Every structure is written in structure tokens, then in C-alpha cells.
Amino acid sequence: MGGRGRIQAAAEAQTGSWDWVLPDLWLLAERPTGAADPTDLLAGPPPGPDMPLAGLVRPAGIRWRIEHDYRQLNMAWDWATSQADRGPAAVITGA
Structure with a gap:
């Protein structure tokens, strides 16, 4: 949706x-x-009438950081699974 x-x-x-x-x-x-x-x-x-700008920006910064870390984790996972598809010897030896 x-x-x-x-x-x-x-x-x-x-x-x-x-x-x-x-x-x-x-x-x-x-x-x-x-x-x-x-x-x-x-x-x-x-935001509410009494919310300072920092109160709006701080949660956005935290969310952006979480999304950034999530993207990096997915990229690392994709790399690891592609290496695993080549077999355990390729992962151990780096071949």
C-alpha cells in the first residue's frame, strides 16, 4: 500500500x-x-506550536542513520552471500 x-x-x-x-x-x-x-x-x-526545530531534526537524523546502517548491512550481506555461492573454499582462501 x-x-x-x-x-x-x-x-x-x-x-x-x-x-x-x-x-x-x-x-x-x-x-x-x-x-x-x-x-x-x-x-x-x-510539529506542535511549542516544538523547537531541534526537536524535529533530531529524530530525523536518527532515522537517517538507521536507514544508512541498514543499507550498509544489506550490501555486506549481499557480498557475503555472493561469496558463499562460490563455495566455502573461495571464502576461506579468497580465491
Whole structure:
């Protein structure tokens, strides 16, 4: 189910109907210094009126870190399984 489908399902569960109006969202973009384009994007609900910007950015940074580590782990797993497909001798000797 796509993002819009989840939002529609949540709206229907809350109000009993779907009015085709999407809720307000904030889009955080991570753009490293010197980069022309953002490297990561995160959409989320708008913060409360008393939430400081740091309170919004910190969870996004934690999420980006988790996603980065997950991608690295998947790449390592793919490499290990491709080596294992060549047989145990290739893994031990590096051949």
C-alpha cells in the first residue's frame, strides 16, 4: 500500500470517510555543505506550536542513520552471500 493509501485508510478509520484532502506535512531535506541537491528527504506531520526545530531534526537524523546502517548491512550481506555461492573454499582462501 502506498503512502496515499495509508493516509486514506487512517482518515477513514478516524472520521469514517475520505474527503480527498491530504493532511499537512513537513518535508525535511538533508543537504550536505557544498552539495547541489539534497541527499535524503523525510516527510512527517507538522510539529506542535511549542516544538523547537531541534526537536524535529533530531529524530530525523536518527532515522537517517538507521536507514544508512541498514543499507550498509544489506550490501555486506549481499557480498557475503555472493561469496558463499562460490563455495566455502573461495571464502576461506579468497580465491
